[in-house]
Amino acid sequence: MIRTVALATLLATPAYAGEIWVTNEKDDTVSVISTETLEVIKTYETGERPRGITFSKDYSRVYICASDSDAVQVMDPATGKILHDLPSGEDPEQFVLHPNDRHLYIANEDDAITTVVDTETRKVIAQIDVGVEPEGMAVSPDGKVAITTSETTNMAHWIDTETQKLFANTLVDSRPRHAEFVKGGSEMWVSSEIGGTVTVFDRDTQAEKGKISFEVQGVHPDRVQPVGFEFTAGDTHAFVALGPSNHVAVVNADTYEVEDYILVGRRVWHMAFNEDRSQLFTTNGVSGDVTVIDVASRKPVKTIKVGRFPWGAAYRPAS
Amino acid sequence: MSPYLTSLRAIVLREALRFVHQRERFVAALVRPLVWLLVFAAGFRAALGLSIIPPYQTYITYETYIVPGLCGMILLFNGMQSSLSLVYDREMGSMKLLLTSPLPRGWLLFCKIVGSTGISILQVYVFLAIAAGFDITIPPMGYVAVLPALLVAGIMLGALGLVLSSFVKQLENFAGVMNFVIFPMFFLSSALYPLWKMAESSTLLHDICALNPFTHAVELIRFALYGQLNLTALAWTVASAAVFTALALWGYAPARSGIGRKR
Numbered sequence: 001m002i003r004t005v006a007l008a009t010l011l012a013t014p015a016y017a018g019e020i021w022v023t024n025e026k027d028d029t030v031s032v033i034s035t036e037t038l039e040v041i042k043t044y045e046t047g048e049r050p051r052g053i054t055f056s057k058d059y060s061r062v063y064i065c066a067s068d069s070d071a072v073q074v075m076d077p078a079t080g081k082i083l084h085d086l087p088s089g090e091d092p093e094q095f096v097l098h099p100n101d102r103h104l105y106i107a108n109e110d111d112a113i114t115t116v117v118d119t120e121t122r123k124v125i126a127q128i129d130v131g132v133e134p135e136g137m138a139v140s141p142d143g144k145v146a147i148t149t150s151e152t153t154n155m156a157h158w159i160d161t162e163t164q165k166l167f168a169n170t171l172v173d174s175r176p177r178h179a180e181f182v183k184g185g186s187e188m189w190v191s192s193e194i195g196g197t198v199t200v201f202d203r204d205t206q207a208e209k210g211k212i213s214f215e216v217q218g219v220h221p222d223r224v225q226p227v228g229f230e231f232t233a234g235d236t237h238a239f240v241a242l243g244p245s246n247h248v249a250v251v252n253a254d255t256y257e258v259e260d261y262i263l264v265g266r267r268v269w270h271m272a273f274n275e276d277r278s279q280l281f282t283t284n285g286v287s288g289d290v291t292v293i294d295v296a297s298r299k300p301v302k303t304i305k306v307g308r309f310p311w312g313a314a315y316r317p318a319s
Numbered sequence: 320m321s322p323y324l325t326s327l328r329a330i331v332l333r334e335a336l337r338f339v340h341q342r343e344r345f346v347a348a349l350v351r352p353l354v355w356l357l358v359f360a361a362g363f364r365a366a367l368g369l370s371i372i373p374p375y376q377t378y379i380t381y382e383t384y385i386v387p388g389l390c391g392m393i394l395l396f397n398g399m400q401s402s403l404s405l406v407y408d409r410e411m412g413s414m415k416l417l418l419t420s421p422l423p424r425g426w427l428l429f430c431k432i433v434g435s436t437g438i439s440i441l442q443v444y445v446f447l448a449i450a451a452g453f454d455i456t457i458p459p460m461g462y463v464a465v466l467p468a469l470l471v472a473g474i475m476l477g478a479l480g481l482v483l484s485s486f487v488k489q490l491e492n493f494a495g496v497m498n499f500v501i502f503p504m505f506f507l508s509s510a511l512y513p514l515w516k517m518a519e520s521s522t523l524l525h526d527i528c529a530l531n532p533f534t535h536a537v538e539l540i541r542f543a544l545y546g547q548l549n550l551t552a553l554a555w556t557v558a559s560a561a562v563f564t565a566l567a568l569w570g571y572a573p574a575r576s577g578i579g580r581k582r
Contacts, residue, residue, distance in 0.1 A: 218361075246378070263378050291377055303377040 018317045020272055020281045021077070022290055023050035023064060024307025030064065030075075031290075031306040033281065034318075035274040038292055038302050044080035047073050052094040052137075053312040056119075057101040062314070063119070065092040065106070072106060072117065077316055087124050089115035094178075094312075096137040096146070098161065105146050105159075107134035114148045114157075116164060126164035130157045136179040136190060140203065149176035149190055156190050156199075158206060168206045173197045177227045178270075182235045182253065191226040191240065198226050198240060200256065210256040212240075217261070219245045228270035232295060233277045239293070241268040241282060248282055250298055260298050264291035272313035283310035326422050327430045334434030337404070345442065348396060352389035352446055357453065360385055372513055374545035382455045387541035388510025390443045390465075394473045395533060397442065399501055401435035402480030403493050410490060424571050425564075428481055435480075436473030443469055461544040468543035472536035475556050478563035479532075485570025508534040509541075532559035 019041070020033040028050060032042040047066025050073075055062050061083070064073045071085040072092055088095075089108035092115070096105050103125070106115045114134055116126040131153025138147040139161070146159040149172065156179060158168035173195020180189050187209065188201045200210040214224045225243035231253065232239070238251040244267045250260040265284025268291070272281050279301075280293040290310060291303045338345060363381045371378060408414035417427060447462065483496055507524070508531050509517075518525035528534050535555035542549035 263380055265378055300377040303371055 018275050018315055020274070020290070021053055021055075021062060021314050021316060022281070022283055022306050022310045023053045023312045024288075025049055025051060025285070025309035025311045027307030027309070028066075029307050030062075031310070033290060033304055033306070035279060035281075035315075038304055040304060040306060042080065043307070044075065046075070046082070047071055047085075051311045052092070053314045054095065054097050055314055055316055056097070059316050061119075062316070063095065063097065063104060065095055065312075067091050067093055067109070072104060074119070084122070086117050086119060086122055087115075088117060089113060089124070089127065093135050094137050096139050098139050098146075099141060099143040103161075105137050105139060105148070107137050107148055109133050109135060109151075112150070114146075114159065128157075128159055128164055128166065130166070131155045131169075136177055138179040138181050138188065140181045140185040140188075142185055145181075145185075145203065147179045147181075147188060147190075149179050151175045151177070151193075154192070154195075156188070156201070170201060170206050170208070172199045173211075178229060180229060180231070182231055182238075189229065189238070191229055193225040193227055193243060196221065196224050196226065198229065198238075198251070212251055212256050212258065214240070214242055214245075214249050214258060214261075216242065216245045216247045216249075219247070227268070230271045230273060230280065232273075239271060239280055239295075241271055243267055243269065244286075246284075248280075248293065262293055262298055262300055264293070264300060265289045265303055269310070270312050272315045274315060275317060281313055283313050285309045285311065322422060323426060326420060326427060327433070330417075330427065330430035331434040331437065334401075334431075334438055338438045344400075348393060348400075348442055349446055349449070351396065352392050353449060355385065355389055355392070356382060356450060356455070372515065374542045374547045374549075380455075382450075382453075383457075384513070385511060386447070386450055386455060386457070387544055388508070388537050390446065390469065390540050390544075391472060391508075391510055391533060391537040392505060393442050393446060394436075394439045394469065394476050394536070395501060395505060397435060397439040398473070398476035398480040399483070399496065400480075401431070401477060402484035402487075402496075403490075405431070405481070405484040406487055406490050406493060409484075409488070418571075425568055428567060428571060432474055432477035432481065436470060436477050439473050440466070440469045457544045458546060460546045464546045465540060465543040468539045471553065471556050471560065472539055475532060475536055475560035475563060478560055478567055481567035482563050482570055485567060504531060504533045507531050508537055510534075510537045532556065535559070 017036040022031045030044050031040045034041045046064050047069030049068040050064050051067050052065035062075045062077045066073050070090050072088040074083045088106050091110040092106045093109045094107050104117045112132050114128045114130050118125050130148045131150025133151035134148045135151050136149035146161050148157045156170045157166050160167045172190045173192035175194040176190050177193045178191045191198045198212040202209045224245040227241045227243050229238050229240040238253050240249040246266050247261045249258050264282045265287035267285040268282045269285050270283050282291045288308050289303045289305050292301045294301050360382045507528050535552040538549050539552040539556050
């Protein structure tokens with residue numbers, strides 16, 4: 001009887017063990033963190049200045065923007081070996097994988113273009129002129145719309161993925177950094193680092209639906225700079241990284257109100273959830289570490305040392 | 320009931336009665352750490368958060384940092400308060416009554432410490448509860464794990480109070496004790512700032528802090544609040560408690576204390 005119960009408990013324990021992959025901008029490496037032990041278990045070398053990171057749908061390949069190597073590298077996550085490079089245009093900073101698991105939309109910061117690369121043929125299939133210093137990238141869940149935000153032009157550029165042409169440009173606050181489609185693709189959120197806001201757009205009309213401002217107690221407003229953000233299960237809440245304010249804000253995604261601020265490391269940049277979205281991993285650039293937040297209690301649990309200037313983060317289930 | 324237990328009961332009951340009758344004192348003792356926590360710490364909110372030191376596993380706010388120090392503050396002030404009451408007892412003559420009991424003085428003094436430490440611990444828990452109300456929390460297990468640490472730290476500081484009371488003969492001199500013992504002990508410790516921060520400004524100050532038994536009492540409480548045992552801090556606290564107890568016993572020795580002798 002005891003054995004049965006023990007076995008049942010064991011089986012009922014969610015097998016959520018996985019890994020968080022973090023790119024270290026200054027170390028030219030990725031650190032792999034176990035979501036179970038919350039320790040760095042592996043470190044792999046990459047090209048120069050790795051920033052954006054994302055996995056293919058089946059997690060068999062990991063794409064890494066090696067910005068200063070002017071390439072998107074494709075790595076085998078099982079061995080850490082670089083399989084090949086993809087043509088990416090100059091200085092790729094961030095990218096997003098189209099839901100077709102094949103097309104990468106890459107922001108080329110220095111060239112003011114968005115490059116679309118076919119990961120199978122390894123060929124550039126389109127280059128789209130966008131604003132100056134493009135950075136944030138997003139694709140709608142239905143794959144029909146891609147977004148590029150440009151840091152200097154302060155715009156979100158709406159791209160029709162069928163024609164690979166811009167069909168709308170919307171102004172946002174100063175220095176947009178990150179974009180994301182939510183609520184089944186009906187809303188599009190953009191964070192503005194210098195403006196200190198997150199703007200919410202209606203996808204169909206491209207009209208502004210709401211704007212979120214932040215205020216961290218004891219921190220000068222200039223240092224409150226929203227960058228990366230991630231949504232909890234069901235898109236009910238957004239966790240917004242506030243850069244050098246060293247805090248992550250918890251925003252109610254329905255009322256657009258900030259409910260909490262969580263203290264993390266210095267210059268928090270991007271984030272990734274574990275599989276069941278019970279833990280959030282934030283990359284803290286200046287302090288060179290990753291803070292683990294317990295999503296339910298909204299409390300930081302542990303901070304893990306990684307390489308210098310961690311930037312991007314992505315989840316992969318353990319092999 | 321054995322006379323030992325009778326005396327323990329009587330002395331602890333007397334402490335408890337004093338506590339019940341002086342509710343203002345209880346409130347006043349809580350106001351002090353709360354002012355530190357809610358006013359002082361608020362101003363320094365962003366001052367820390369730059370380094371992770373054990374037992375913490377992530378970045379913390381200043382409020383979180385000073386909670387163990389303020390628990391120590393409650394124990395320290397109460398230890399002193401209880402020694403103050405002994406000086407008062409001496410002046411009023413009730414101490415003479417107590418010490419003429421046939422039981423060993425060591426036992427009587429121990430009962431006294433147990434009584435006052437018990438009250439202090441109660442105050443610490445009320446303080447922690449109020450802090451939790453302001454969302455300054457510690458892991459749930461920490462609230463249990465801290466109990467033995469509070470007991471050891473409380474006994475050490477209570478013994479220190481006894482030592483002082485055996486040397487301070489008059490109530491009026493007590494202000495001196497405040498200035499020369501409590502404040503340096505509190506400020507030259509890790510209660511308000513971590514020792515590495517101290518070392519940045521002066522290594523001498525850092526070394527003084529590292530020798531201060533109150534630092535180790537605070538660190539013992541700090542680690543216990545996070546379910547960890549700091550053996551160095553425990554050893555220092557226990558050793559200090561032993562030294563202070565020995566001194567107190569010597570201070571209250573019939574031949575020395577002046578009790579029963581013409582002053």
